[in-house]
Structure formats: C-alpha cells, structure tokens
Amino acid sequence: xxxxxxxxxxxxxxxxxxxxxxxxxxxxxxxxxxxxxxxxxxxxxxxxxxxxxxxxxxxxxxxxxxxxxxxxxxxxxxxxxxxxxxxxxxxxxxxxxxxxxxxxxxxxxxxxxxxxxxxxxxxxxxxxxxxxxxxxxxxxxxxxxxxxxxxxxxxxxxxxxxxxxxxxxxxxxxxxxxxxxxxxxxxxxxxxxxxxxxxxxxxxxxxxxxxxxxxxxxxxxxxxxxxxxxxxxxxxxxxxxxxxxxxxxxxxxxxxxxxxxxxxxxxxxxxxxxxxxxxxxxxxxxxxxxxxxxxxxxxxxxxxxxxxxxxxxxxxxxxxxxxxxxxxxxxxxxxxxxxxxxxxxxxxxxxxxxxxxxxxxxxxxxxxxxxxxxxxxxxxxxxxxxxxxxxxxxxxxxxxxxxxxxxxxxxxxxxxxxxxxxxxxxxxxxxxxxxxxxxxxxxxxxxxxxxxxxxxxxxxxxxxxxxxxxxxxxxxxxxxxxxxxxxxxxxxxxxxxxxxxxxxxxxxxxxxxxxxxxxxxxxxxxxxxxxxxxxxxxxxxxxxxxxxxxxxxxxxxxxxxxxxxxxxxxxxxxxxxxxxxxxxxxxxxxxxxxxxxxxxxxxxxxxxxxxxxxxxxxxxxxxxxxxxxxxxxxxxxxxxxxxxxxxxxxxxxxxxxxxxxxxxxxxxxxxxxxxxxxxxxxxxxxxxxxxxxxxxxxxxxxxxxxxxxxxxxxxxxxxxxxxxxxxx
Ligand code: ADP
Ligand code: MG
Numbered sequence: 001x002x003x004x005x006x007x008x009x010x011x012x013x014x015x016x017x018x019x020x021x022x023x024x025x026x027x028x029x030x031x032x033x034x035x036x037x038x039x040x041x042x043x044x045x046x047x048x049x050x051x052x053x054x055x056x057x058x059x060x061x062x063x064x065x066x067x068x069x070x071x072x073x074x075x076x077x078x079x080x081x082x083x084x085x086x087x088x089x090x091x092x093x094x095x096x097x098x099x100x101x102x103x104x105x106x107x108x109x110x111x112x113x114x115x116x117x118x119x120x121x122x123x124x125x126x127x128x129x130x131x132x133x134x135x136x137x138x139x140x141x142x143x144x145x146x147x148x149x150x151x152x153x154x155x156x157x158x159x160x161x162x163x164x165x166x167x168x169x170x171x172x173x174x175x176x177x178x179x180x181x182x183x184x185x186x187x188x189x190x191x192x193x194x195x196x197x198x199x200x201x202x203x204x205x206x207x208x209x210x211x212x213x214x215x216x217x218x219x220x221x222x223x224x225x226x227x228x229x230x231x232x233x234x235x236x237x238x239x240x241x242x243x244x245x246x247x248x249x250x251x252x253x254x255x256x257x258x259x260x261x262x263x264x265x266x267x268x269x270x271x272x273x274x275x276x277x278x279x280x281x282x283x284x285x286x287x288x289x290x291x292x293x294x295x296x297x298x299x300x301x302x303x304x305x306x307x308x309x310x311x312x313x314x315x316x317x318x319x320x321x322x323x324x325x326x327x328x329x330x331x332x333x334x335x336x337x338x339x340x341x342x343x344x345x346x347x348x349x350x351x352x353x354x355x356x357x358x359x360x361x362x363x364x365x366x367x368x369x370x371x372x373x374x375x376x377x378x379x380x381x382x383x384x385x386x387x388x389x390x391x392x393x394x395x396x397x398x399x400x401x402x403x404x405x406x407x408x409x410x411x412x413x414x415x416x417x418x419x420x421x422x423x424x425x426x427x428x429x430x431x432x433x434x435x436x437x438x439x440x441x442x443x444x445x446x447x448x449x450x451x452x453x454x455x456x457x458x459x460x461x462x463x464x465x466x467x468x469x470x471x472x473x474x475x476x477x478x479x480x481x482x483x484x485x486x487x488x489x490x491x492x493x494x495x496x497x498x499x500x501x502x503x504x505x506x507x508x509x510x511x512x513x514x515x516x517x518x519x520x521x522x523x524x525x526x527x528x529x530x531x532x533x534x535x536x537x538x539x540x541x542x543x544x545x546x547x548x549x550x551x552x553x554x555x556x557x558x559x560x561x562x563x564x565x566x567x568x569x570x571x572x573x574x575x576x577x578x579x580x581x582x583x584x585x586x587x588x589x590x591x592x593x594x595x596x597x598x599x600x601x602x603x604x605x606x607x608x609x610x611x612x613x614x615x616x617x618x619x620x621x622x623x624x625x626x627x628x629x630x631x632x633x634x635x636x637x638x639x640x641x642x643x644x645x646x647x648x649x650x651x652x653x654x655x656x657x658x659x660x661x662x663x664x665x666x667x668x669x670x671x672x673x674x675x676x677x678x679x680x681x682x683x684x685x686x687x688x689x690x691x692x693x694x695x696x697x698x699x700x701x702x703x704x705x706x707x708x709x710x711x712x713x714x715x716x717x718x719x720x721x722x723x724x725x726x727x728x
Contacts, residue, residue: 004227005719012221012727017263018321022270031276033081033157035074043073055151057206059187062151067119074155075104075117078162086117086162088125088147091178091480092132093591097308098168100127101161122164123149133594135587137174144171150179153305156275158313165305174584178482179304181580185489186300188577192496193346193354193370199503199514200366206349209489212297212469213307214281216338216477217314218289218326219261220724225324227719229614230606234599235328235478236393238607238697239615239704242334243722255284258727261291264321268293271313277306287336288725297343297469300489304482307340311478329476330396332721333701337397338477342484345469346370346492356468357447361440364447368423369499369518374470375410376525377495378463379532381487381573382408383553383564385463386474388487390561390592392599394476398556404462404474406561407547407554409534411461415451417535419443424526426519430512439519460538490579497577499525558596559686565589593686597676600689600697604673607700608666614717615704616659622711623655651710658703658710665703669696 023029031038040049051066062070078086087099104115125147132145147166155164168177175181186209193207225231230238257265265282272279278296285292293310297303311327318325330337346354352363354370378385386408389398398406412420422443427435451467458464462474475484499521506517531550536543547554555561564570566589574580580588626648633648634641642649676688708716 005717005723008221008223008227008719009723011223012723015221015260015322017259018267020263020267020270022266023273026269026273029270029273030278031274033274034276035077035155036276037154039077040073043077045069048073052151062123062149064119064123067123067149069119071117071119071122074122074162075115078157079104079115081157082160083157083162084160086121086164088127088149088166089163090147090166090168091305091308091482092168092176093135093178093588094133095478095480095595097312098127098132099161099163100125125166132168132176133591134170134176135590135594137170137172137176137583137587145169145176146171150183150301152183152299153302154276158275174587175580178480178486179301181574181584182301182304182482182486182489184579185486185493185577188493188579189346189489189496192493192500194348195500196369196373196496197348197354197366199369199518200362201348201350201352204348204350204352207346207354208349209300209485210297210343210345210347210469211300211303211481211485212295212343213303213475213481214292214294214341214343215307215310216285216290216292216340218287218328218331218338219264219291219318219323219727220289220326220331221727222319222322222324224719224724225326228724229610230603231324231326231331231724233606234603235326236331237333237721237724238603238610239701239708240332240718240721240724241705241708242332243720243725257282257284257291260321260323260727261289264318264323265291265293267321268314268317271317272310275306275309275313277310279310285336285338287332289727290336290338297345300344300485304480304485307481327478329391329393329478332725335721335725339397339473340475340477340479340481342472342475342481342488343466343469344472344485344488353468355465355470357449357451359449361445364444365515365518367447368419368444368522370496371416371465372420372522372525372529373495373499374492375412375532376529377491378408378410379529380495381491381570382532383555383561383567384491384570384573385472385484385487386553386555387561387563387565387570388484389472389474389476389479390555390558391476391479392558392596393478394474395556395558397476398462398474404460405538405543405554406556407538407544407552408462408474408532409538409543409547409552410470410532411458411464411535412533413451413465414535415448416465417533419447420526420533423519423523426523428520428523429510429516431516431519436515458535458538461534462538486579490573490577493577494573557690559593559683559690562589562592562596565592590682593682597682597686597689600694601673603697604669604693607697608669610718611662611666611700611704615707616662618715618717619655619659619707619711621715623652625712626652626655655707655710658707661703662700665696665700669693669700672696 048066048069051062054060055062085101085103087101089099092098104117105113106116107113126144145168147168150165150167153165167180169180170176189209190207194204197204269279279293280296281294283292314325357367358364464471472484502521503517506512506520566586571582571585574585630645630648633645637644672692676685679685679688
C-alpha cells in the first residue's frame with residue numbers, strides 16, 4: 001500500500017479553511033509596521049527627518065549624527081511594538097532574501113543589560129557572507145561583504161524583528177546583490193529622463209521609474225506537496241501524467257476562489273497591509289490551483305523590495321494554511337505556467353506619467369518622445385532584455401506556446417500604429433508653418449488620452465503598451481524583478497541620453513526649432529525600429545519565421561540567451577550608464593550560468609532517484625502481480641490460458657519495455673552528467689547540461705508517465721496530478 005500518498009490525500013481532503021483575523025478596514029492597518037514618512041514624522045527630530053527625506057528624494061548622504069538619531073528613534077518605535085531583534089535585509093544573487101538577526105540586547109556588566117541600537121548598526125553591517133554567490137568577485141582571503149542601509153526603502157517590522165533594507169557589496173565596492181545595480185539604473189534613468197523632460201517643462205527636477213508587478217502562483221496542499229520528492233526539492237513536478245480534466249474547460253480563470261485559498265489570500269493580504277505592500281487585486285488564474293496577486297504600482301526600488309518580501313511571506317502564510325506555494329514557472333506539464341508581468345512607466349515630480357498621452361499637443365509630443373525612445377531602446381537591446389529574464393525555470397514558459405515567445409517584440413495597438421505611420425511621413429529638416437500646424441492639430445493633438453484598444457491587448461506579446469505603461473510579460477514568476485528592471489531602465493536611460501544629444505545637435509548645427517528637431521529624430525527612430533513592432537499572434541510558427549527575417553533573436557535556452565549579457569555592447573552600456581562595471585556584469589553572467597547548471601543537475605538527480613526508487617520498483621511489483629495472475633490462469637485453463645491472459649501478457653511485456661527504457665536512459669543521463677561535470681569552464685558546462693543532460697528529463701518522464709497509466713492505482717506511490725491540482 002502506498003501509504004504516504006493515500007494518507008496525504010486523506011489529510012488534504014479533510015482540511016477546512018482556517019479562521020483568520022481580518023481587519024474591517026485595510027486602510028487602518030496599512031503601513032502600521034513600517035517606519036515610513038508618517039512614522040518618521042512622529043519619532044524623528046525635524047533635523048533628522050529632513051536628513052532622511054533629502055536622502056530619499058535627492059540621494060544625499062546621511063551623516064553619522066543623523067544616523068544615530070534615526071537609529072535611536074527606530075529602536076524606540078520598534079521596542080514599543082514588542083520587537084527584540086534587528087536585521088539587515090538584503091537580496092543576494094541566490095534569488096532568495098537574506099537576513100541575520102541580532103538582538104538589541106547587550107550586557108553592561110554587573111549582571112545588567114540594556115537594549116542598544118546605534119547609527120553604526122543601522123548604517124552598515126558585515127555579515128559573514130563568504131558563501132553567497134559572487135562570481136569570482138571576492139577572493140576567499142577578502143571574503144568580507146558589507147550590507148549598507150538603503151534609506152529609499154523604509155525599515156519594517158516582521159514578527160518581532162526590525163528589518164532594515166540594505167544593499168550588499170564587496171569590500172572593494174562591487175555589487176553582490178540585485179538591489180545595487182537597480183539603484184544605479186534608477187539614478188541613470190532619472191538623470192537622462194529629467195534632461196529630456198526639460199524640453200517640455202523646465203520645472204521637472206526628478207523622474208522616477210514605477211513598477212507594478214503581477215505575481216502568479218500555485219497553491220498545493222502541504223501534505224500532498226510533501227508526498228512528492230520532486231516538488232519538495234525542485235519546486236516542480238518532474239513526472240506525472242496529465243489529468244483527464246485540466247484547464248481545457250477554462251472554468252478556473254476568474255472563477256469563484258476556492259474557500260481554503262480565499263482564506264489564505266485574505267490572511268496574506270492582511271500581512272501585506274501591515275508591511276505597507278499595497279496589494280489590491282486577487283483572482284484565479286487559467287490553470288486549476290493557480291492564482292494571481294497584484295498591488296498598486298510603486299516606485300521601482302520599493303516595488304522590487306515588496307515583491308521579494310511578498311514571495312517570502314507567501315511561503316510562511318501558506319504554511320499556516322497547510323499549503324505550499326509553488327512560485328516555479330512551470331510546476332505542472334501540460335498546465336499553464338506562471339509569470340510575473342512587470343508594468344513599467346516613468347513619472348515626473350510634477351505629477352506627469354510620461355507614458356500616458358496628455359491633453360495638449362505639447363504633452364502628447366512629450367509622451368511620444370518617451371514612447372518612441374522606449375521602443376528604440378528595446379529594439380536595440382532586445383537580446384539583452386531577453387537575457388534579463390533567462391532562467392532554467394523560465395525556459396519552460398518562453399516559447400512554449402502559452403507564454404510570450406523567446407522573441408522580444410512590442411505590441412502598441414492600432415491607434416498608436418497609425419500615429420507612428422503619420423509621424424514617419426514628416427518632412428526632413430525644417431517644417432513649413434502649415435505642416436507644423438497640421439502635425440500638432442491632426443496627428444499629435446488627436447491622440448486620445450484614453451487608448452481604447454490597448455486595454456484589450458494582445459496577450460501573446462512579451463512587451464505590450466497598455467494605455468499608459470509598458471507591460472513586460474515575459475518575466476518569470478520566481479524572478480527578482482530587479483534584474484529586468486535594471487536592464488529596462490538602463491537601456492531606456494542610454495537611449496534618452498543619445499536622443500538628447502541628437503536633438504541638441506539639430507538645434508545647434510542645423511538651426512532647427514526644438515519641436516522640429518524632436519520630430520526629426522523621432523521620425524528616424526520610428527523608421528529604424530519598425531522591426532520590433534509586432535501586432536500579430538506571438539505564439540504562431542509564422543511569427544518565428546517572420547522574426548528571423550527581421551533579424552530578431554530567438555534564444556530559446558538560458559545558456560544561449562545569457563550570452564547577450566556579456567556582449568561588448570551590453571558591457572559598454574552598463575559601464576557608460578554607471579550601472580555595472582565589466583567585472584560586475586561578468587560575475588553575474590557566471591553566477592547565472594552556474595545557477596542554470598545546478599538546477600538542471602538537481603532535477604536530473606532527483607528524477608533519476610524517483611525513477612529508480614519509486615517508479616521502477618512499483619512497476620516491478622505490479623508486473624509480479626500480473627505474472628501471478630497469468631500463472632494462475634495457466635493452472636486453471638492449461639494450454640488454453642493464452643486466450644484469457646492476452647491483455648495481461650501485453651501489459652507484462654509493456655512494463656518490461658518501459659523499465660528497460662528507463663534504466664537505459666537514466667544510465668545515459670548519469671554518463672552525460674559525469675562528462676559535463678568534468679568541464680571547468682562554466683559556459684561550456686552550462687551548454688553541455690542544456691544540450692546533453694536536459695533532454696533526458698523529458699525522455700525519462702515519458703516512460704514513467706506511461707507506467708503511471710498502466711500500474712494499479714492502489715500501489716502507485718506518487719500523488720497524481722488530479723489529486724495535486726484540485727482544492728476546495
Ligand atoms: P490588468 O493588467 O490586470 O488589466 P491594470 O492594467 O489596471 O490591470 O494594471 C496592472 C498593473 O499595472 C497593476 O499592478 C497596476 O498597479 C500597474 N500599473 C498601472 N499604472 C502603472 C504605472 N503608471 N506604472 C507602473 N505600473 C502601473
Ligand atoms: Mg496585466
């Protein structure tokens with residue numbers, strides 16, 4: 001009897017939704033556990049408050065005296081809420097968040113103790129970080145890493161711990177985390193975009209990049225998840241036959257939320273509220289057991305922190321509800337995977353969304369400037385953008401005809417397509433007064449401030465303009481958004497910088513008026529970026545062919561895709577925009593290639609183990625049952641037995657064939673792994689794993705899944721898809 005599977009199913013079926021505390025009004029608890037502007041006003045002296053605010057708004061350094069005051073106030077606030085410990089909270093390149101808790105508590109001799117927390121503990125820590133990934137940046141003899149306070153993301157309390165968001169850098173100042181390059185990219189886009197904004201409004205002093213992510217995930221009963229070694233170790237199922245009823249009926253999407261999941265969501269949302277994560281939307285997704293959570297968008301750095309924090313809290317809240325959250329991009333074959341759309345825009349300190357059409361021709365020209373520059377930036381750096389979302393798990397989604405393809409393209413909708421076409425026809429050089437008026441009134445002036453067809457957007461596009469923002473849809477559900485956001489903001493910053501140089505040159509050298517110069521440059525950009533615009537079906541094979549003709553990349557696997565990250569062009573952009581040095585970029589490349597290799601290696605080991613220790617023995621057991629049956633039939637029917645045992649004999653032979661295939665393939669996979677492991681070079685090793693180890697995962701799975709269909713359900717040890725995928 002496969003007891004683990006059946007007792008898990010029994011347990012899962014007996015569960016009831018957990019009663020939770022839910023506040024009447026969310027607004028009343030929003031940000032209650034955050035040392036935000038409001039709290040700071042209450043706890044800080046005016047001097048300290050101004051110091052922190054000017055650091056947040058203008059990037060001014062906070063001096064030690066002010067840091068001491070802030071630390072003292074933070075401590076007072078935290079202690080009043082029952083907090084005992086503090087931690088620097090950071091996002092190393094492992095993909096998980098990191099924290100090391102220290103008590104405020106300190107002894108002062110004479111058997112006495114106090115609670116202590118000073119500016120130096122707030123500002124900087126030196127965690128023993130030698131085992132975080134660094135891609136060769138730190139030598140072991142200089143293994144120190146520093147975490148440094150990031151005042152632009154407020155401290156918060158989780159449980160009884162004060163958490164201080166920090167960056168993580170090496171002793172020599174190189175970034176060892178996701179946040180540092182992001183902050184640098186946000187700085188770059190601020191500089192470049194503000195300079196361009198000045199063409200339209202001299203009062204603009206700052207441009208911020210905003211991010212609204214949409215997190216998709218699966219919920220699986222905790223006991224069922226624990227009954228599957230593949231889910232436990234790799235976060236996805238490595239085998240399992242698809243159920244008779246999957247998502248064919250599309251009855252889960254936006255359907256009523258199962259009650260246990262609903263209770264989990266409300267509990268999670270309450271926690272988010274206390275932490276100031278402005279979650280707003282929840283719904284069922286396409287696949288059974290799949291859901292989505294989305295917040296109101298925020299400044300990108302904060303939004304990234306909030307998403308990282310959310311992914312962490314989700315797991316903890318899920319445990320309380322006897323669930324396991326699967327963030328993996330493809331937990332179940334044949335069932336929709338999960339992504340994390342990154343909605344991105346830019347806005348000014350004067351309150352203008354730069355990617356939203358305005359009400360006047362001038363504001364529309366500003367909109368078009370940012371819109372077209374973004375298109376150009378994406379076109380010029382499409383491979384780098386693809387690299388920014390590459391991971392072993394996202395490879396299952398991209399190009400698998402359910403998510404955007406691995407080809408980057410932009411959807412802009414019919415109205416804007418028409419506008420771009422008209423702009424493309426603008427005369428080169430100086431414009432006649434009539435032309436100018438016509439352009440302003442009939443082209444630029446006619447862009448409606450609500451773009452209707454963009455709300456009904458093309459779901460197959462990896463990068464779609466959705467009315468007042470771009471939606472980068474190819475990001476994976478496990479991703480740290482910092483990576484794609486760093487790249488997107490960097491390439492747009494670089495593009496805006498180049499744009500400004502070109503426009504200024506036309507004004508100065510060719511004696512053009514400002515808007516004439518802008519029209520001229522934009523016209524050339526439209527012409528030269530046409531190839532990235534695609535309104536059709538991104539899932540179709542025709543698009544693959546067409547994209548190839550257009551010279552767009554189609555890097556289907558992570559090792560192929562990541563190459564673009566360390567191309568000469570990419571390294572130069574990161575360097576020029578002061579986002580990453582060559583060394584930092586190369587380190588990241590190594591870390592990501594290594595991560596890829598390790599994930600395939602682990603999956604391959606786990607599958608080998610399950611196939612050898614669960615599947616084959618069970619198949620043999622069932623085969624023995626059949627053999628016994630056949631021998632019995634022979635006893636009863638004598639030489640006539642074959643007539644009665646035909647099907648059984650067929651099954652016996654079939655099982656033997658699958659067992660043989662599994663053994664042969666597992667052996668070959670182990671050989672391929674051994675061969676790959678001998679390679680020293682990280683790049684060739686990752687490629688070897690991709691080309692010669694990964695294919696075995698599907699090949700072995702095929703035979704295991706066939707056996708699942710043949711073997712007596714009573715003795716099959718692994719919880720099946722139909723059992724994993726249905727909750728109430
Ligand atoms: P949906 O895409 O599900 O139809 P919306 O288009 O309203 O929903 O918004 C999706 C996400 O886009 C939300 O997380 C929202 O906060 C975010 N969003 C809206 N405006 C912006 C913006 N200007 N910048 C970044 N994100 C935005
Ligand atoms: Mg969306």
